[in-house]
Amino acid sequence: MHDDTDETSSSGTRSWLRHLPLIAIGLVALTGAFFLGDLLSFETLRDNREALIAWRDGNYALAVAGFMAAYIVIVAFSLPGATVATLTGGFLFGTFPGVVFNVVAATIGAVLIFLAARAGLGRRLSKGMDTSEGRLKKIKDGIRENQWSMLFLLRLLPVVPFFVANLLPAMVGVGFGAFAVTTLLGIAPGALVYTSVGAGLGAVFAAGETPDLGLIFEPYILLPLLGLAALSALPLVIKAVKGRKGLT
Template sequence: MAHIDPPKTRRHTGPLVVLIAIAIGLAVLFRDSLSFEALAENREALLAYRDAHYGLSVAIFIAAYTSIVAFSLPGATIATLTGGFLFATFPGAVFNIIGATTGACLLFLAARWGLGDWLSAKMETGSARIQRIKRGLDNNQWSMLFLMRLAPVVPFFVANLLPALLGVPFSRFVVSTAVGIIPGAVIYTSVGAGLGQVFEAGETPDLGVIFEPHILLPILGLCALAILPIFLNSRSKQDL
């Protein structure tokens, strides 16, 4: 009897299904550990371990941050604050960016191996309207990628999955992620760097700081710069 291969779509969804299953399991297992309260309760032990094993602490932290992002676990904000609390704004921001970028890349690749190729093929052979939408995305990929990273209204996991499903080149995704998350990473890492005083006062950190005018306006300015090429590209096509 001739061997019949399973449908490609079924084979391709394997990595994505595994990733989702692991994410659910980890979210249930560590639901009480990835919280501000847990960080406050264990702060002295964390600081003592960092002082005794700095290099290992950095490696463990980056690996943990990578896992949180790769599996889309709740707690990425707490992880960013922890990076600032343990390692100060700098190099804490660098460690946060490395962990977030690495985790985003792993999620991107899992989605790409799972559904990206199949969806890209569907879009290439789809209706004329679908092909026009895809061409529009292709023509403005850099701008759209940076805009998704800079705009605080776009969930991080969405900005990781959509590019994979729309056929964005991996190298372009890596660069736009690493550069685009710098403003937010530095802001929240700096908040984490001040957690010592927050803990002593028995308060909680102000995570709404990113919406304060002196912080939000520069970010909106960067968003405007990201949108500008899209506007100019649209105007140039209208003039033709």
């Protein structure tokens, strides 16, 4: 005789296990926001710069692996300090290959939080949107139909918080491949800017100054980024124009 109680219990256990990664990320993120804000800072980098350089010079491969592992953890758990980590990548390894280490580590961290969110709330929310009516379903369908353009826009527009761009695609059922590729390519321009700033930190430290982190909003940086965003949005514009012509 089939036991419905056991089946319900098993289903509930599986549901709970699917939520564990997202719960862990939330708990670590909250803990990090309270206790790591001052630790993962520019001041910490400045005060420990000589020890970091000695560590890099002593074992370059280990330094690269350790740096990337730390960066992945920062992104995957949405900890404060991602910008400082990017600067550190430039400071320790130069613009190149520092930007490669930064982009790859940030992408891996983003993929991990994307998978955790999709395994937890993402699939349930995605199914709920599929069965819903009205504006909510239209939003999801719009993102699905134009996911490459939408994902690139999320990455290229500097006003969209990084963790939002990691979680939102999971909530609307975006494919893993599209998310990973657009993250890798979409964050590269901004990462290049901050990595290059990090590469020049030696002179900044020597002068007793702080880096200009608002550099990305300077016209000669922001305008090319907005141009890339506009290029990403072009398929959306073309589709909207075709749709209107079809209605007339």
